[in-house]
Amino acid sequence: MSTDYETVIGLEVHAQLLTRSKMFCGCPTAFGGSPNSQTCPVCQGMPGVLPVINRRAIEFAIRTALALHCTINAGCRFARKHYYYPDMPKNYQISQYEEPLAVEGWLEVAVDGAPRRIGIERLHMEEDVGKLIHEGTLETARASLVDFNRSGVPLMEIVSKPDVRSAEEATAYLRALRAILLYLGVCDGNMEEGSFRCDANISLRPRGSKEYGVKVEIKNMNSFKNVQHALEFEARRQAKALAAGERIVQETRLWEADKGYTLSMRSKEYAHDYRYFPEPDLVPLKVEQRWVDQLRTTLPELPVVRQQRFVSQYGLPAYDAELLTQSRALADYYEAAVREYPKPKIVSNWVLSELLRELPGDDEAAITRCPIPPKNLARLLALIDDGTISGKIAKDVFEKMYRSGEDAETIVRREGLVQVADAGALAAVVEQVLAANAPAVEDWKKGKKQSLGFLVGQVMKTTQGKANPAIVNQLLLEQLPKPS
Amino acid sequence: MPTIAELGARYRSGETTPTQVVESYLQRIETLDPQVRAYLTLTRESALARAEATEKRLKAGKPLGPLDGVPLAIKDVICTKGVRTTCSSKILENFVPPYDATVMVRLNAAGAVMLGKTNMDEFAMGSSTENSAFFPTRNPWDLARVPGGSSGGSAAAVAAGLAAGALGSDTGGSIRQPAAFCGTVGVKPTYGRVSRYGLVAFASSLDQIGPFAADVRGAALLLQAIAGHDPLDSTSTDIPVPDYPAALGQGIQGLRVGIPSEYVIEGMDPEVGKAVSAAIEALKGLGAKTEKVSLPTTNYALAAYYLIAPAEASSNLARYDGVKYGYRAAGGKDLIQMYGRTRAEGFGPEVKRRIMLGTYALSAGYYEAYYGKAQRVRTLVRRDFQQAFERVDVLACPTAPNVAFKLGEKEDPLQMYLCDVFTIPVNLAGLPGLSLPCGFTQSGLPIGLQLIGKPFDESTLLSAAYAYEQATPWHARAPALP
Structure with missing residues (x-):
């Protein structure tokens, strides 16, 4: 009989902060500059330079800590973490170790509708490293170049407790955390570009056991899908190994997304001794309660609260509310449209189906740049209501609005899409359709009700979709002979 | 040689010009420095250009700053834009900083003229300037002897009249001990008084930049120019800088001078003890009151220092890896070999010794026993001083237990470390210290x-x-150089 294992996962997230300047110098943080164009002696690790804390980065981290219900330490300290690598100019990273900015928080996630609190162990600040560019691949490169543009960009590391119990829950946690960062405006959440990175520690234990199993660290998962697949794979791999009586080795494994498995990178015996010690170039950072209180007042309505409000205020299904609130920009878009067109469920349907078909729902920037402003969506929906266009036409109009950026009226007018609602004009078409479709009329007489739908369709076809379907329906019923 | 204060007066009176003075210093360097070897790099052209700039200001009737046209020597551990800054190390032999240290920005703004960069123990690690990767500097009072260290080049330059003043750095005595060996005034300011931005770090929590001058007023003028808060150095303190030259005349009537009983050690040069006792008597004669104080943790200070300073050094020196600037060893077949060879060939033995000591002190499992404990000793050292300063205003003691020794005389590193036994506690406590x-x-x-x-x-x-x-x-005496 095989043992039933429980999966235990802890997650470490590195989030790049959206400050304009770097963590310890004044260089810009913008992505995509030509190599080493955004550097100075400090972020190049020149002899003699000293770091100066970016106050704004600390504020971003404090706001995040507050949103995660953390205890914010009255004092925190930076520490040096040592290891040699050419992308790290000083060969140590300024991070936090024994005295992090914040500890002991939680984040609520819901898998299958049952909310669970995942504990947050700590939240601390550090600086990012540069990037290596290899001539060809790492193995064959004859030379490697270093770009220090990213060196010194502020990072926030958020470490969860080992409270996560499945790959699904892990991605739910990450989505929820990412949504909070997006709401706070502290991180752009881009996993592919690496501004939101995740490592996971995963172990298995017999269900009911209180002790933790040997954990394995998984790296290189740069999308939610990768996280899910990597953790599912790793749980299966460990379960199989345990079932076969093998011991799990404490190690770091890389997720090979193309191949669908994790690969051992280094075992604990080769683990670094980081030789942490307090950063002597920075004085301990005092975080006064007044500062924290002031920052608390700047917190926006957070995703979970907004989701609940969408249910209560707009009467939306929980599913709609959750999707609409996954990013602040999308929720803002939705609310702006509802203000103009106060039928919340209809707006929700259009946003979730039509708009999200064009736009990824969590790409804040794309939503803000959306060619259909909320007001225009509201106007389009109003045109359906007042009978100017049919719902079917409206979907075509929506697509054209998205492509051209024009408003609905302009497109409807230019393309002559105004719905024919004049009973007199339609009566003639109806007569014509009845005459041309005698077999369908016969079927109707014999009691075949589907004939009506067919005939409505024929009228719509003749009018190129412009006929008002309700009026067509009514006219047909008036003109058709009674079924025998 | 005129003092710094005298130079300013002579410029204003028209008795001499900055160009004449700078030229005469450059001439003197040319004649004497081949024997003393205080300088690693001379900045002849920029020095003359700066002297001319002062002269122009003078001719235009603009007010001169207290350091206008004053020729200075700068320890080669302080970054100077466009002028190579080697730390007397092979690993930085060709390093040219793209920026100026804050002290250089301030000296330049005050009109000072840099003559060149001075020799030192590699990365400021040493007490004799023999640890320079390039050549040792000689003591102007006896060319067979060391000038002390690590700021030996700066001290020797001032003593030999090869600069009117100089900057050095002091991590465990590196300004005060060479000042004592060379018979100049040297000040190690309070930790946080002078910006460290641009000072190539040895031990960040102990390093301070400070002045050398032939007299106390000169040191006060130099300190005035470089002291004060710097937003680029988070450990610099934002409290007002008093007018140091103005404070000089206030006298010492009633000054309470503490004599620490622990500052007499076995093997100390008796002539040093005698001279210091006489100096304390002289202070009494000038109106000071003396009393014995005890600094019981002193005995552990040296040991604590040789854990803390190397630990920080092992971290600060990690950046010299051949990747970005400085020396890179040729022929490494991969990254690790390139790192290894670069550092093996680029650093001298004392630097390697301290990197190893420090790396060990910080390593997992030993951190608490070494670095952690040393930090607790440091707290006790600081407390000793605090308690003493509840009763006295200043402490007086020898700067070093010995006088300048012969080149090559101290081969045992521990013997060398003992040179700083009286200066190290001051750095651990972050206090100001002065040697004259x-x-x-x-x-x-x-x-x-x-x-x-x-x-x-x-x-x-x-x-x-x-x-x-x-x-x-004493200050009127000058070495008899050939």
Whole structure:
């Protein structure tokens, strides 16, 4: 009989902060500059330079800590973490170790509708490293170049407790955390570009056991899908190994997304001794309660609260509310449209189906740049209501609005899409359709009700979709002979 | 040689011009430095250009700053834009900083003229300047002897009249001990008084930049120019800088001088003890009151220092890896070999010794026993001083237990480390310390008196030193160079 294992996962997230300047110098943080164009002696690790804390980065981290219900330490300290690598100019990273900015928080996630609190162990600040560019691949490169543009960009590391119990829950946690960062405006959440990175520690234990199993660290998962697949794979791999009586080795494994498995990178015996010690170039950072209180007042309505409000205020299904609130920009878009067109469920349907078909729902920037402003969506929906266009036409109009950026009226007018609602004009078409479709009329007489739908369709076809379907329906019923 | 204050007066009166003075210094360097070897790099052209700029200001009737046209020597551990800064290390032999240290920005703004960069123990690790990767510097009082270290080049330059003043750095005595060995005035300011931005770090929590000058007033003028908060150095303190030269005349009537009983050690040069006792008597004669104080943790300070300083050094020196700047060893077949060879060939033995000591002290499982414990000792050292300063205003003691020794005389690193036994506790406590000449041995070698002050009370140190200097003949003596 095989043992039933429980999966235990802890997650470490590195989030790049959206400050304009770097963590310890004044260089810009913008992505995509030509190599080493955004550097100075400090972020190049020149002899003699000293770091100066970016106050704004600390504020971003404090706001995040507050949103995660953390205890914010009255004092925190930076520490040096040592290891040699050419992308790290000083060969140590300024991070936090024994005295992090914040500890002991939680984040609520819901898998299958049952909310669970995942504990947050700590939240601390550090600086990012540069990037290596290899001539060809790492193995064959004859030379490697270093770009220090990213060196010194502020990072926030958020470490969860080992409270996560499945790959699904892990991605739910990450989505929820990412949504909070997006709401706070502290991180752009881009996993592919690496501004939101995740490592996971995963172990298995017999269900009911209180002790933790040997954990394995998984790296290189740069999308939610990768996280899910990597953790599912790793749980299966460990379960199989345990079932076969093998011991799990404490190690770091890389997720090979193309191949669908994790690969051992280094075992604990080769683990670094980081030789942490307090950063002597920075004085301990005092975080006064007044500062924290002031920052608390700047917190926006957070995703979970907004989701609940969408249910209560707009009467939306929980599913709609959750999707609409996954990013602040999308929720803002939705609310702006509802203000103009106060039928919340209809707006929700259009946003979730039509708009999200064009736009990824969590790409804040794309939503803000959306060619259909909320007001225009509201106007389009109003045109359906007042009978100017049919719902079917409206979907075509929506697509054209998205492509051209024009408003609905302009497109409807230019393309002559105004719905024919004049009973007199339609009566003639109806007569014509009845005459041309005698077999369908016969079927109707014999009691075949589907004939009506067919005939409505024929009228719509003749009018190129412009006929008002309700009026067509009514006219047909008036003109058709009674079924025998 | 004129003092810094005298130079300014002579410029204003028209007795001489900055160009004449800078040229005469450059001439003197050309003649004498081949023997003393204080300088690693001379900045002849920029020095003359800056002297001319002062001259223009003078001719235009613009007011001169207190350091306008004053020729200075800068320890080669302080970054100077466009001028190579080597730290006397092969690994930085060709490093040219793209920026100026804050002290250089301030000196330049004050009109000072840099003559060149001075020799030192590699990365400021040493007490004799013999650890320079390039050549040792000689003591102007006896060319067979060391000038002390690590700021030996700066001290020797001032003593030999190869600069009117100089900057050095002091992590465990590196300004005060060479000042004592060379018979000049040297000040290690309170930690946080002078910006460290642009000072190539040895031990960040201990390093301070400070001045050398032939007299106390010169040191006060230099300190005035470089002191003060710097937003680029988070450990620099934002408290007002007093007017140091103005404080000089305040006298020492009633000044309470503490004599730490622990600052007499076995093997100390008796002539040093005698001279320092005489100096304390002289202070009494000038109106100071003396009393014995105890600093019981002193005995552990040296051990704590040789854990903390190497630990920080092992971290600070990690950046010299051949990747970005400085020396890169050829022929490495991969990254690890390139790192290994670069550092093996680029660093000298003392630097390697301290990197290894420090790396060990910080490693997992040993951190608490070494670095952690050393930090607790440091707290006790600081507390000793705090308690003493509840009763006295300054402490007086020898700067070093010995006088300048012969080149090659101290081969055992531990013997060398003992040179700083009286200066190291001051760095651990972050206090200001000053060394000034208080006599000579029979063979004519200078002896230094160290005054230690309360945090940010450099004024009292300077005024006490000034009172002593004015009452004694030592500062007027100059080495007889051929």
